[in-house]
Amino acid sequence: MAHTEKKHHITPYSTYIIVWLALVIFTSITVTVAGISLGTYTLLVALFIAAIKSALVINIFMHIKFDESIFKVFLILSGTTLFVIFLLTFFDFLYR
Amino acid sequence: MTDSNHIIESAADNHIHRDDIGAKMGMWLFLFTEILLFGGLFLVYAVYRFQYPDQFHIAGMDLSTAIGTINTIILLTSSLTVALSITALQKQNKSLSIIMLSLTISLAILFMINKYFEWSGKFSAGIYPGSEDLLSRHNGEILFFGLYFVMTGLHALHVLVGIVLLSIILGMVVNKKITYDYTVKLENSGLYWHLVDLIWIFLFPLFYLIQ
Numbered sequence: 001m002a003h004t005e006k007k008h009h010i011t012p013y014s015t016y017i018i019v020w021l022a023l024v025i026f027t028s029i030t031v032t033v034a035g036i037s038l039g040t041y042t043l044l045v046a047l048f049i050a051a052i053k054s055a056l057v058i059n060i061f062m063h064i065k066f067d068e069s070i071f072k073v074f075l076i077l078s079g080t081t082l083f084v085i086f087l088l089t090f091f092d093f094l095y096r
Numbered sequence: 097m098t099d100s101n102h103i104i105e106s107a108a109d110n111h112i113h114r115d116d117i118g119a120k121m122g123m124w125l126f127l128f129t130e131i132l133l134f135g136g137l138f139l140v141y142a143v144y145r146f147q148y149p150d151q152f153h154i155a156g157m158d159l160s161t162a163i164g165t166i167n168t169i170i171l172l173t174s175s176l177t178v179a180l181s182i183t184a185l186q187k188q189n190k191s192l193s194i195i196m197l198s199l200t201i202s203l204a205i206l207f208m209i210n211k212y213f214e215w216s217g218k219f220s221a222g223i224y225p226g227s228e229d230l231l232s233r234h235n236g237e238i239l240f241f242g243l244y245f246v247m248t249g250l251h252a253l254h255v256l257v258g259i260v261l262l263s264i265i266l267g268m269v270v271n272k273k274i275t276y277d278y279t280v281k282l283e284n285s286g287l288y289w290h291l292v293d294l295i296w297i298f299l300f301p302l303f304y305l306i307q
Binding site: 012042081082086 | 117139146169182183187287290297298300306
């Protein structure tokens with residue numbers, strides 16, 4: 001242990017609890033918004049909130065924010081791959 | 097594994113070959129294959145939702161928002177408890193870590209119990225893959241329920257795997273195979289569990305919140 005200079009970052013309990021509270025609040029917002037008829041925006045709002053929630057989970061719960069930056073590179077790479085696959089498929093689907 | 101092994105490990109504390117970053121990297125690579133697996137299914141969902149918006153809407157009304165919301169809260173809380181168990185172990189609070197891990201497993205089981213009631217409700221209403229009632233409906237509705245059963249089913253399978261995995265990890269923490277200075281196995285299992293939560297964060301609005 002003595003040799004590993006940069007030892008583990010330990011996330012405090014309170015950080016996790018705050019993030020959990022935020023996640024629960026966002027969940028209640030998304031459920032409430034779904035009840036209001038916003039037409040096509042309903043889906044957009046739901047996906048936007050889901051994106052915020054996943055950013056919280058990935059950064060704090062999954063510790064990406066405090067880990068080696070190589071994991072961030074991995075994450076961006078796979079996220080971009082998925083995005084490109086979606087983009088190309090919809091390009092094909094919409095302009096077929 | 098054996099006692100002698102354990103003694104050697106603790107005696108040579110600083111010298112055993114171990115690569116925590118490598119272990120985590122392997123875990124992340126595995127998680128990316130999972131993201132692509134579910135990503136493909138989300139892609140199919142997206143295309144068909146654009147093709148049959150009204151029928152997805154009608155079919156989505158059959159799902160219970162309440163059960164979906166309860167399961168969302170359960171999974172979010174289980175994500176919290178698994179994260180807390182890691183911090184607890186790192187702070188050398190082994191008993192709290194064990195309590196938090198046990199809570200995580202209990203919540204996962206609770207999720208599956210809800211899932212059981214949800215699915216059996218659907219089955220008794222005559223909605224299951226290939227049922228006459230379902231096949232008599234429109235294409236878009238058949239596709240919606242097909243995707244619903246495949247995607248939430250595959251997710252539920254991941255929850256079941258998570259229950260087994262976390263139980264093994266719990267045993268290792270109890271038996272001191274996982275200790276405060278060697279938490280990477282617990283952390284990697286936590287990563288897996290957070291991914292299960294992450295996928296649900298998207299499944300929930302796409303299936304249960306179509307009003």
